[in-house]
Amino acid sequence: MPDDPKPTVRRRVLGTNLRRLREERGLHLEHAADQLSCNPSKVSRIESGRSPIRPLDLKALLDLYEIEDTATRDGWLSLARESRKQRWWRVLEDRLPQDFLDLIGLEEDASYCRGFEPGVVDGLFQTGSYAEAVIGGGSPGPLDSDAQTKLDVRLERQKALTREENPISTWVILGEAALRQQYGSVSTMRTQLGHLLELSHLPNVTLQVLPFSVGAYRGGPLPFKIYRFPAPSSMEVVLTESHVSHTYLEGPDDLAYYADVFDHLRATALGELESKALIDEIRQESTE
Structure with missing residues (x-):
């Protein structure tokens, strides 16, 4: 998925909070990258909001960060879906x-x-x-x-x-x-x-x-x-x-x-x- 030089606010919010979850658990970019079988730079782009995240990858990260509550996981997945939408103001x-x-x-x-x-x-x-x-x-x-x-x-x-x-x-x-x-x-x-x-x-x-x-x-x-x-x-x-x-x-x-x-x-x-x-x-x- 290509980087977005102008990420939506919701995508930045998602990425910032994924970084917060990772850091609260004392994990580094490399740990998240190993979980996703990717380069750490990809995780960095997701956390900065420059790249969207696939639902499968988000579920893998939530597993790594020990987010087990069903309602909480659904909230994260909903946030990810919304972050991928194009909003009315993007045409401006x-x-x-x-x-x-x-x-x-x-x-x-x-x-x-x-x-x-x-x-x-x-x-x-x-x-x-x-x-x-x-x-x-x-x-x-x-x-x-x-x-x-x-x-x-x-x-x-x-x-x-x-x-x-x-x-x-x-x-x-x-x-x-x-x-x-x-x-x-x-x-x-x-x-x-x-x-x-x-x-x-x-x-x-x-x-x-x-x-x-x-x-x-x-x-x-x-x-x-x-x-x-x-x-x-x-x-x-x-x-x-x-x-x-x-x-x-x-x-x-x-x-x-x-x-x-x-x-x-x-x-x-x-x-x-x-x-x-x-x-x-x-x-x-x-x-x-």
Whole structure:
């Protein structure tokens, strides 16, 4: 099977967790390679996500790693099957940067995400008009083709919240600035704030607001998200954003730091009911 220079997120998750299983048992690449009767480089490519793994090879590795529970083995095999599928966004590889494609894959495959957006409404929660204003960056006139593609993809990503099978559970803390900074018209902002209130009633959405009154807070005004994948991996990935790219962090120290920052923010932010009240108050203040 040929290597994939742009492996899917799910394939990387599968490979990373296979490596974790191997290392937890004190085994080296050579042990796994002997089990599969292959070169260690093949195992390395599987663990990096560059090569898919056949179900027969996966079963052999699960035997080596002493994974005997039937349900757990079925979970690994299901993860492997899903990692081989081509997803809807893969047709956009020539039009979108790889780090953005990875973000789509995270939201499609993760079971839970939590994060902080200090200055703009989270992309999963944006209305079409608000998203168009954000992506347009204040430029007059219609979006160009690249920006329009980003808008279309952003709206498609939002289906992860309401899909029938395993909608992603989301806990987002918005800075008060995200509610007050006007993107688009006053009507656009009123509609956006109303949309936030509607989404906050979904059973898989938790929404809090960090008010201006709290002053300084841990982590600073930098957006981030922590994505968690379902069993059997239960792996987590931190996403940080800049003006030009996304960065993905998987190290234990990074995960521990951002988990601690999030816990501080959720303890400092308004409760859910108070957050909804503030959103509604700001919405009612908005008049043409």
